[in-house]
Amino acid sequence: MRIDEVFERAGAARKLPVSFEIFPPKGELTLERGREVGSELAAFDPSFISVTYSAGGSGNKGATTKIAEAITAESGIPTVAHLTCISLFRDEAARKIEKLRAHGIENVLALRGDIPADDDRSNPHPADFRYAKDLIPLLVDAGFCVGAAAYPEGHIDCDDLDRSVRHLREKQDAGASFLVTQLFFDNEYFYRFRERADRAGITVPISAGVMPFMSKQQISRMVFMCGASLPSPVIKLLARFEDDPVALRQAGIDYACRQLEDLAEHGVDGLHVYTMNRADVASACMSAVRV
Numbered sequence: 001m002r003i004d005e006v007f008e009r010a011g012a013a014r015k016l017p018v019s020f021e022i023f024p025p026k027g028e029l030t031l032e033r034g035r036e037v038g039s040e041l042a043a044f045d046p047s048f049i050s051v052t053y054s055a056g057g058s059g060n061k062g063a064t065t066k067i068a069e070a071i072t073a074e075s076g077i078p079t080v081a082h083l084t085c086i087s088l089f090r091d092e093a094a095r096k097i098e099k100l101r102a103h104g105i106e107n108v109l110a111l112r113g114d115i116p117a118d119d120d121r122s123n124p125h126p127a128d129f130r131y132a133k134d135l136i137p138l139l140v141d142a143g144f145c146v147g148a149a150a151y152p153e154g155h156i157d158c159d160d161l162d163r164s165v166r167h168l169r170e171k172q173d174a175g176a177s178f179l180v181t182q183l184f185f186d187n188e189y190f191y192r193f194r195e196r197a198d199r200a201g202i203t204v205p206i207s208a209g210v211m212p213f214m215s216k217q218q219i220s221r222m223v224f225m226c227g228a229s230l231p232s233p234v235i236k237l238l239a240r241f242e243d244d245p246v247a248l249r250q251a252g253i254d255y256a257c258r259q260l261e262d263l264a265e266h267g268v269d270g271l272h273v274y275t276m277n278r279a280d281v282a283s284a285c286m287s288a289v290r291v
């Protein structure tokens, strides 16, 4: 099923769409393990599952399409295959689009991808697509329902939030029909972003992305990678459970559940849980919002 239809049906039934993100596991059993993860998470009946695409050297980028296809075939849960365009030329993009179609994929999250660390930002990686908005029309023309990424605190490379939202509007204008946000730990950022997006004429549904923190290393990696702010309640939890990884993990899941409950109460269009392929995360988050 197309994701625009998922949102339409949920709206008509007054039900909040809750989706999960998974990533293709690394290693030789990528596809098999990916299918296993997909079926574990599909058991919680999410509105859709999105499967990330690794443009880097993890060796698992070929698995995204097959995992997304397998989840829908085996569970009936709609899926979204992510696709990045950072180093794509038009002929490769056409081949990738053909592959997505051949595997019966209906929904694609169109992304630029992160600029490789060794790239010169003033003279970016040679490719035919500079921004995600350049990839979106190709996918729309090929018949896919296309989503795009949104940044409640602004994208890490863009220090002006209004400009970041204008770039988001360009993705809607290019044909994106739903948006999924980067993780954030302070819901107030999301609420302020939603007002800005409204003012900028963004009308497509925006799913709020939430990721439970699992450890101090994981949270610092995330924060440095994407520029999300760490509010004081999170810092206090990290300090309190510094020497107790099990308690810290549980505190991270509980914190995410409270974030999700609050977002649901504030009438968001959808919730997107970064599950990190973990059934316990999916289970706790789903129980928090589907009572």
Ligand code: FAD
Residues within 6 Å of the ligand: 051, 052, 053, 054, 055, 056, 082, 083, 084, 109, 110, 111, 112, 113, 114, 115, 130, 131, 132, 133, 148, 149, 150, 155, 156, 157, 158, 163, 164, 167, 170, 171, 180, 181, 182, 183, 209
């Ligand atoms: P864009 O929308 O192209 O934006 C990139 C930068 O360019 C931003 O700073 C933006 O403000 C700026 N910009 C956009 N348009 C213009 C313009 N017209 N003029 C000037 N500047 C402009 N990465 C992966 O590798 N694989 C994944 O599967 C993946 N999944 C993700 C899922 C979600 C929900 C999110 C939020 C991110 C995901 N990412 C993934 C990370 C993403 O690739 C990075 O955040 C990347 O740096 C930006 O991607 P984008 O699609 O938002 O890029």
